[in-house]
Amino acid sequence: xxxxxxxxxxxxxxxxxxxxxxxxxxxxxxxxxxxxxxxxxxxxxxxxxxxxxxxxxxxxxxxxxxxxxxxxxxxxxxxxxxxxxxxxxxxxxxxxxxxxxxxxxxxxxxxxxxxxxxxxxxxxxxxxxxxxxxxxxxxxxxxxxxxxxxxxxxxxxxxxxxxxxxxxxxxxxxxxxxxxxxxxxxxxxxxxxxxxxxxxxxxxxxxxxxxxxxxxxxxxxxxxxxxxxxxxxxxxxxxxxxxxxxxxxxxxxxxxxxxxxxxxxxxxxxxxxxxxxxx
Amino acid sequence: xxxxxxxxxxxxxxxxxxxxxxxxxxxxxxxxxxxxxxxxxxxxxxxxxxxxxxxxxxxxxxxxxxxxxxxxxxxxxxxxxxxxxxxxxxxxxxxxxxxxxxxxxxxxxxxxxxxxxxxxxxxxxxxxxxxxxxxxxxxxxxxxxxxxxxxxxxxxxxxxxxxxxxxxxxxxxxxxxxxxxxxxxxxxxxxxxxxxxxxxxxxxxxxxxxxxxxxxxxxxxxxxxxxxxxxxxxxxxxxxxxxxxxxxxxxxxxxxxxxxxxxxxxxxxxxxxxxxxxxxxx
Amino acid sequence: xxxxxxxxxxxxxxxxxxxxxxxxxxxxxxxxxxxxxxxxxxxxxxxxxxxxxxxxxxxxxxxxxxxxxxxxxxxxxxxxxxxxxxxxxxxxxxxxxxxxxxxxxxxxxxxxxxxxxxxxxxxxxxxxxxxxxxxxxxxxxxxxxxxxxxxxxxxxxxxxxxxxxxxxxxxxxxxxxxxxxxxxxxxxxxxxxxxxxxxxxxxxxxxxxxxxxxxxxxxxxxxxxxxxxxxxxxxxxxxxxxxxxxxxxxxxxxxxxxxxxxxxxxxxxxxx
Numbered sequence: 001x002x003x004x005x006x007x008x009x010x011x012x013x014x015x016x017x018x019x020x021x022x023x024x025x026x027x028x029x030x031x032x033x034x035x036x037x038x039x040x041x042x043x044x045x046x047x048x049x050x051x052x053x054x055x056x057x058x059x060x061x062x063x064x065x066x067x068x069x070x071x072x073x074x075x076x077x078x079x080x081x082x083x084x085x086x087x088x089x090x091x092x093x094x095x096x097x098x099x100x101x102x103x104x105x106x107x108x109x110x111x112x113x114x115x116x117x118x119x120x121x122x123x124x125x126x127x128x129x130x131x132x133x134x135x136x137x138x139x140x141x142x143x144x145x146x147x148x149x150x151x152x153x154x155x156x157x158x159x160x161x162x163x164x165x166x167x168x169x170x171x172x173x174x175x176x177x178x179x180x181x182x183x184x185x186x187x188x189x190x191x192x193x194x195x196x197x198x199x200x201x202x203x204x205x206x207x208x209x210x211x212x213x214x215x216x217x218x219x220x221x222x223x224x225x226x227x228x229x230x231x232x233x234x235x236x237x238x239x240x241x242x243x244x245x246x247x248x249x250x251x252x253x254x255x256x257x258x259x260x261x262x263x264x265x266x267x268x269x270x271x272x273x274x275x276x277x278x279x
Numbered sequence: 280x281x282x283x284x285x286x287x288x289x290x291x292x293x294x295x296x297x298x299x300x301x302x303x304x305x306x307x308x309x310x311x312x313x314x315x316x317x318x319x320x321x322x323x324x325x326x327x328x329x330x331x332x333x334x335x336x337x338x339x340x341x342x343x344x345x346x347x348x349x350x351x352x353x354x355x356x357x358x359x360x361x362x363x364x365x366x367x368x369x370x371x372x373x374x375x376x377x378x379x380x381x382x383x384x385x386x387x388x389x390x391x392x393x394x395x396x397x398x399x400x401x402x403x404x405x406x407x408x409x410x411x412x413x414x415x416x417x418x419x420x421x422x423x424x425x426x427x428x429x430x431x432x433x434x435x436x437x438x439x440x441x442x443x444x445x446x447x448x449x450x451x452x453x454x455x456x457x458x459x460x461x462x463x464x465x466x467x468x469x470x471x472x473x474x475x476x477x478x479x480x481x482x483x484x485x486x487x488x489x490x491x492x493x494x495x496x497x498x499x500x501x502x503x504x505x506x507x508x509x510x511x512x513x514x515x516x517x518x519x520x521x522x523x524x525x526x527x528x529x530x531x532x533x534x535x536x537x538x539x540x541x542x543x544x545x546x547x548x549x550x551x552x553x554x555x556x557x558x559x560x561x
Numbered sequence: 562x563x564x565x566x567x568x569x570x571x572x573x574x575x576x577x578x579x580x581x582x583x584x585x586x587x588x589x590x591x592x593x594x595x596x597x598x599x600x601x602x603x604x605x606x607x608x609x610x611x612x613x614x615x616x617x618x619x620x621x622x623x624x625x626x627x628x629x630x631x632x633x634x635x636x637x638x639x640x641x642x643x644x645x646x647x648x649x650x651x652x653x654x655x656x657x658x659x660x661x662x663x664x665x666x667x668x669x670x671x672x673x674x675x676x677x678x679x680x681x682x683x684x685x686x687x688x689x690x691x692x693x694x695x696x697x698x699x700x701x702x703x704x705x706x707x708x709x710x711x712x713x714x715x716x717x718x719x720x721x722x723x724x725x726x727x728x729x730x731x732x733x734x735x736x737x738x739x740x741x742x743x744x745x746x747x748x749x750x751x752x753x754x755x756x757x758x759x760x761x762x763x764x765x766x767x768x769x770x771x772x773x774x775x776x777x778x779x780x781x782x783x784x785x786x787x788x789x790x791x792x793x794x795x796x797x798x799x800x801x802x803x804x805x806x807x808x809x810x811x812x813x814x815x816x817x818x819x820x821x822x823x824x825x826x827x828x829x830x831x832x833x
Contacts, residue, residue: 138777442741
């Protein structure tokens with residue numbers, strides 16, 4: 001046992017200074033953050049806004065059930081579903097070909113490697129960059145732009161979904177195709193088969209389930225996104241809710257919210273069912 | 280009277296009997312070693328003594344109190360006077376040694392002091408003094424997961440020493456240490472007992488250590504007390520009978536090479552549920 | 562050769578066609594077609610020369626983006642505001658999530674667990690934009706509403722993840738401390754919190770990254786920042802200014818992506 005070192009040892013926490021510095025730095029950063037985001041929690045308890053909010057929330061119960069409104073609600077729901085489905089379908093039409101172009105699993109020039117390998121690599125890189133650009137801007141921004149260009153209505157939402165989700169589907173499809181065992185596909189390509197044959201007979205059998213699973217998951221997200229895009233004018237439940245809220249009609253808003261939550265739940269169930277079916 | 284167990288019986292949830300009509304008592308300041316083959320019930324016995332496990336049968340009195348008939352507050356106060364050294368120290372790996380050692384006295388500190396000590400350790404001197412008794416004072420501000428297995432086990436011992444309990448229970452406290460260190464660490468535990476008048480009960484698998492440091496040896500076999508004698512009266516025949524199923528008693532051998540990794544805690548299962556993070560589809 | 566030819570063995574019976582798969586596939590195709598029909602998307606009209614010309618003119622109005630220093634300063638402030646909104650929202654959500662994670666992990670009994678989980682689910686299910694629309698009523702138009710909206714939704718997400726982390730934390734360290742007499746708060750802070758905190762911090766940082774994108778967009782319903790700027794300039798048909806804002810949005814997201822990849826490789830500091 002060491003008794004000699006007992007008196008000399010440092011008695012100061014070496015971390016103490018650094019912790020103090022970090023705390024001060026955090027405070028220095030926190031101040032502008034609070035100022036920029038207009039942090040005034042007492043505004044929440046301001047009498048007028050409490051009255052407005054209270055009135056709105058108070059009208060939540062009972063939810064609006066007038067038959068005219070319910071008809072409107074049903075139409076909006078169908079519109080949202082249609083928007084999500086059409087958007088995902090278009091996204092598939094965009095993403096799938098791009099994925100086939102951009103995946104290394106179907107590259108013929110990589111076998112060997114063959115001649116002009118750099119050309120294949122360059123093409124794949126361009127496709128990847130294109131997919132990234134498609135994904136980079138949130139779909140709601142596209143929706144806003146398309147509403148300005150094409151007017152109010154679901155068309156804007158469908159196109160917005162097609163673009164962003166096309167990018168996402170393309171990227172994930174390419175990754176799924178590359179992450180599986182590519183030897184069957186390569187064997188077909190080495191035997192002189194075409195890319196589509198290699199895809200259908202070599203890659204799809206092992207990846208079909210995952211591809212379908214992800215596509216259905218994207219559709220489920222599209223349902224949610226369609227409602228959100230409605231807030232900028234792309235129709236469906238979102239536009240209806242935006243209108244109800246602007247008129248401070250709490251009853252209508254709560255009906256729409258309930259339908260939305262139910263829709264999301266249904267989409268989740270449907271997606272689970274479909275995914276299990278293809279397992 | 281430090282503790283008294285009367286016909287205590289414990290049955291594991293899976294139906295196996297851990298202790299059967301076990302009776303044991305000790306006076307304050309005694310040093311008792313509990314030895315026996317694996318599965319004899321040593322850990323269970325220590326847990327009953329530490330008011331951690333309520334026996335199905337029998338009577339338990341620890342430090343002049345009946346733990347299972349006390350109020351929650353009284354039980355908490357009682358537990359603050361009982362220190363346990365676990366075989367695999369149950370200490371969060373990212374904690375620094377100083378904080379791990381100081382957590383021994385959480386039973387006596389107010390919540391405010393406890394939380395303040397997380398930001399800045401509130402008794403560095405005390406922790407340092409305890410660590411120097413175990414020759415580890417130069418590791419005081421290191422993270423626990425940067426220590427070797429033996430060093431980490433000694434941190435567990437340091438924590439119990441820092442607590443200054445009236446009853447010190449040690450479950451295989453030196454299993455990861457080489458013979459020299461094991462000897463020295465037991466020496467520190469014994470010294471603390473003598474200095475504070477605490478009772479020391481240790482379960483050991485190395486019989487030679489037990490005989491060397493403890494004047495009273497309790498042999499456990501299949502949940503019962505096989506013998507309870509002064510160390511001078513423990514014969515090789517007794518030991519052979521005790522360890523018959525294991526082919527004879529063991530001594531403290533140096534830990535096998537490669538066992539320097541940290542004993543104990545599994546980490547958290549790896550990363551995020553990606554779907555949960557992406558819950559709103561991004 | 563006229564040698565006897567053995568008759569070929571009979572072909573094995575064809576496996577039964579997966580009727581369910583075909584039905585589902587047909588149903589999916591029908592749904593897709595029906596969607597297009599229902600929406601009445603006249604893609605013919607959309608791709609007509611006139612409409613394409615119209616779109617082309619619309620796109621041309623975005624270039625060149627307005628780069629006047631005054632406006633750039635405004636966009637810069639908007640970008641900082643977006644970052645501040647995302648940071649404040651995520652921070653509030655992390656704190657609230659930690660609080661809700663305790664009952665949600667079962668530490669306060671089953672009924673509390675159910676209630677906590679229900680609350681977290683509701684918070685999560687409502688999209689941030691809807692929360693923002695409600696928060697605008699409560700706190701007025703501006704970045705504070707956006708921050709609150711982010712905080713509410715993200716609490717649902719983080720609270721659930723934090724709770725799951727807590728459930729997976731090994732209970733031995735906290736039990737050992739309780740056994741030496743420590744109170745519940747102290748035992749939690751010295752044993753379970755250091756085990757859970759690194760994972761919690763990782764989740765929070767990851768979610769912050771996503772929230773930056775979201776904060777940019779919440780401005781569309783009045784949540785301040787770049788979104789509000791974009792919405793404003795688009796509504797008064799100032800496409801050139803809108804383009805600048807779009808570029809700023811894109812730049813922020815790109816920078817955050819790069820920074821987070823680098824940060825994630827760093828090791829965390831000691832706990833206490």
